[in-house]
Amino acid sequence: MAPAVDVDDDDDPVVAEYDVFITPELEQQLYVLQYINRPPDQPLTKANQSQPSEIRIKPESGFIEVDVPINIRQNYNKPQGVSWGEALRKTKGFGQKAYGTAGGFERVMPRLSTRPGATADAPAAAAIDNDDNFEEYITNFEDANEKGHVLNTQIFGGQIMKDEGSAPSYMVGTFRDDQLHLTKLDGIVQMRTEFHHLDATGQLDAVNRRREKESQEGVKPTEPKAFLPTVKKSGGDTAAELTQTFFKAANQEKWAKLQYSDEDSEAAYEAYNERLFLTDPAAAPKLQSTMNNAQYLDSISAPSKKRRAPRRREDLIEISDDSDEVEGAAEG
Template sequence: MPPEKDDDPIISSYDITLNDSDISRYVLQYLDRPAGHNYDDRHGQKPTSLRLKPRTGLVEVDVPVNTRVNYDVDKGLRYGDALKRSRAAREGAGYGMAGGFSVGGAGGGKVKMEGGGANGGDVDMGGTGEASLLRVQTLGGRIKTPEEGDPVYMLAAFREGNLHLSPVTAVVQLHPQLHHLDALDEIPAKGRGGKGARKEGEEERSAESEARAIDVKIKAAEEGGAAAVAGNLDLLKQMQDEKWGRYEWIDAETEESWDVYENFMIHQDLENLPQLESAIDSEEYLDRMSAPRIDPARPEMTGWAMKQNRSTQRG
């Protein structure tokens, strides 16, 4: 009879190499971004800035917005101008979680009306100088501190007959941040062109006075919640006090990125690697990974007792 065909054949085998974990490797997930539409130079949306607060784990990425397609220039001017004014009033302070998300770098610059205005020139806001167009969308998230029992993620790279694994420091989920709406809310009614919003005779307040701190009050819902609330407030303060570390974004297809890939994703010295040795044998591995094995002849013999009985019989 011909030999039975294996339903699960081994197609290929690889030697596994574990790279060091001396550097930080973060995986950024864009939850509202379709697969295949990366934020890179090839798709015209290479991020312009990466900001990081390593101690409190805040991450922020600025990505350019296409102002020529499906873009409301009027609203873009309103939001961009609001960010510009509010940033000046707050002296660079941020929005978001406890002011932890800075609006620095999210402004615009000179506005060029490309097919959207009657005159194709720069836009002037009532003689106050050049207007600011919102050209950048800010995505933000937080690095979750790993806890015991969390899954360990690895980045894999194949090279010839070797599989190189590199440990992931953290997976960060990034969401759009609505700093432009917060900035618009801070502009005084007169600054937005609203009429009748201020009582007659009331002194005009500056934008600086409008940009005021907000007191956050949290009530503990359960006993012992006061300590947790105090810890949360302390964390929020740390987020606000920590300064942003700013980093240049290198596109994935550049030579510099490939050099980093070669240095930190592929082990360079395969000849002098220490060999991983298992602390358990194959039988003990099966005992730990499977349900307890039962000897049909002696049902009381399960797991460790069954193994000991077999060892006695072999001796």
């Protein structure tokens, strides 16, 4: 049996002390992107050969997407990569700008070139059926990749969780010697893998099914239809109507591209030093608390129940085990 070791539970020494500073609000927005399903030992950096090739944002709806290159020369299914790459290329060719939630789950369906009334500049469905070069793309894989026929990008996407005032406020901290500088965040984004290539494949299948159906049944001529004008409310207030309005607005909002700087680049270090530290800590005003220690502990503690006054014996009701009579019942 091992000898007993004296443990002093009250021994909790202070190992370090830091002066805490709060930086002023930034003119630019500051977000933290959390990659939920990517291992922490695989950062999106140039040194790890995974520097993002593009970052885009929809400021109003809050959607963000990050494009990360895929290593297509190692453990890569070339036929499947060509198939998915072509699906994305073709759907984007007839006007699809976004997929999934960032696109409001909307699909752009091209007009058939044989449909009466189709304009010359309208995207035709016949253009998406050009798969004669599929084997050639696989044979000349490198050339096909350079020309945009191969899925060579992994997309991470998420929506900004903004500080609405009721939720906790998050801050990012940076250390410099014995100082801790805190900068308020404008929001957090949980980034997850997006499967736009599957959305594009399903969209392409829907277009081909429609084209096949109309080739068998024939294209119905466009006929004038009578309509009755009605007055509709500009917007509903139910959950379903609000969601529909939000997705419609998200689909119509255009992407804005952002400039990306690798974490080891000079631009990244300059932004780090300029934006996440207080310029003159010596001149910073000191925060003055309006509560003492006891008041602070009371404010963060759960509310305590007031103790009830002990009851007097004459107020108690005693019930005998031998009879149903009540003895000493208090009258009230």
